[in-house]
Amino acid sequence: MDATIKSIRKDLPTTKSVVRPTRDEAEQAVRTLLAWAGEDVTREGLLETPKRVAKAYEEFFEGYTLDAEEVLNKTFRDVGGYDDMVLVKDIPFFSHCEHHMVPFVGKAHIAYLPTDAVVGLSKLGRVTDVFAKRFQTQENLTQQIIDAINDNLNPRGAAVMLEAEHMCMSLRGVKKHGATTLTQRFTGVFAEEPKEQDRFFHLLAMQK
Structure with a gap:
């Protein structure tokens, strides 16, 4: 490297x-x-x-050597006509704040409504790492993940939520340990139909 x-x-x-x-x-x-x-x-x-x-x-920071398109380029069409929500939640990630160069750590929740194909479930974790393993802001990371999903999977809609604790807030400055930051983005059907957002949040809240 x-x-x-x-x-x-x-x-x-x-x-x-x-x-x-x-x-x-x-x-x-x-x-x-x-x-x-x-x-x-x-x-x-x-x-x-x-x-x-x-x-x-x-x-x-291996994310600088990775490409989201390569991660998401293989899809599967033989899914029995399935076209409902695909949700992978609690994807662990860590990134580094581009302002202070210290980590922020949390979980990603990613959902999409497929058109005619789905992607391997592990790929949603991998595409998270493509962007998380760079200097970031949480807002930008959220946007990059959903853009990659839309650009490469062409879903009817996508939803991304990140929740993370930022060490730049926990260990320095105001020193508020345990504070959690939430960011979210919705596109397509998720942005147009509130019931789909409600269903996304309901599934996130379900007990494992």
């Missing part, structure tokens, strides 16, 4: 090319932050920390 990214995938909200620093430059940036925080970067416990952080960032 040290290779230069010469262009941004179409699902990223920018037209600029991004040139990635080398791994050595990334590790040096970690040393700089450690020293700025007041640490001795030469002490034993921190000698390997820059390498570990760089490796962790490859995992935390």
Whole structure:
């Protein structure tokens, strides 16, 4: 993942090319932050920390190397004519606030009304990670997930709700531990017919 990214995938909200620093430059940036925080970067416990952080960032932000279209490109038509709501709820995710570079953690609930095909259920979890594993705001993450579903599945309607706790609010600033942020988007039939929204919320509230 040290290779230069010469262009941004179409699902990223920018037209600029991004040139990635080398791994050595990334590790040096970690040393700089450690020293700025007041640490001795030469002490034993921190000698390997820059390498570990760089490796962790490859995992935390692998969404920049993934494409939602590739995740959702295989659908199944042999579903016995099923055309009612498909809902996957309580999809765990973590992302990082683009304002403070600290995590926010929560659950995604995704539903859609298929036209003539459905997608593998695991793909809704994977498409969540495509966008969550980037620097984000929760509002933007909600919009990107539903846009990907609409663009690639062409459903009659889609619904996405995210609920998350933001460490930038829990650990710093107002320090309100346990506060939960909810965001939601509805398109198609879900936006046009309140009864479909009601059914979505009812299913979310059902006991497991």
